[in-house]
Amino acid sequence: MNDTIKHRTPTARPLPKNRLMPLRWLRGVWLALPIVLPSRALASIFQGEALDTAADVISWVVLVVAPLIGLTVFWLVHILPEKIAHKKQHPQTKAIQVLCLLSLFFGGLLWPLAWLWAYSKPVFHKLAYGTDKEPHSHDDSHAPPDKDETEELRQLRRRVSELENKLAGNSPPSG
Structure with missing residues (x-):
């Protein structure tokens, strides 16, 4: 028989990946436990009155x-x-x-x-x-006309009277 028995010493081998997953998950739960379960929760910063x-x-x-x-x-x-x-x-x-x-x-x-x-x-x-513009002031009706406007009005009245006289057959007034 074999008088020398070969004794094997255990060697460190890595664990298979499928056996490591539950350990990582457990470590993640253990670290997240204080976040998930707070010790005290307050609804407001105010109390009482x-x-x-x-x-x-x-x-x-x-x-x-x-x-x-x-x-x-x-x-x-x-x-x-x-x-x-x-x-x-x-x-x-x-x-x-x-x-x-x-x-x-x-x-x-x-x-x-x-x-x-x-x-x-x-x-x-x-x-x-x-x-395409119209001046909007609150005092339009009470404001006195400008000098240019009065002169223009005077010229228009004179032109109208000349046209009326021409239509009537009269000579224009001297003036």
Whole structure:
């Protein structure tokens, strides 16, 4: 028989990969455990009476202040075309103003039309009156005419009287 027995010493071999996976997973769970299970959770930074006061303030802001701000912004946006038309001396500013007012009551449906109208060039107005701008001042009716305007008016009246005399067959007045 074999009198010498070969004794094998265990050698360090790497474990197969399929046996390492459960160990890595367990280590990941162990490290994530403090994150997943917090020791104490607070719903608010306030406690007691301060929490009630903060809730009252937030409710007033939501119920009163926010709608007022929203309505103000809605109104300011809807009068923008009117302001633009006034600034550009649009001859149909009053009509644009009425359209803006109607748009407030129709929930803003007419607002894009007023916006486009305020930025449009009044072509037919220019054809009819020779200009596409109309000065908008609050004292138009009470302001005295300029010297150039009075001179122009005087010349127009003289020209009209000459034409009337020519039609009537009379000679022009000397003057």
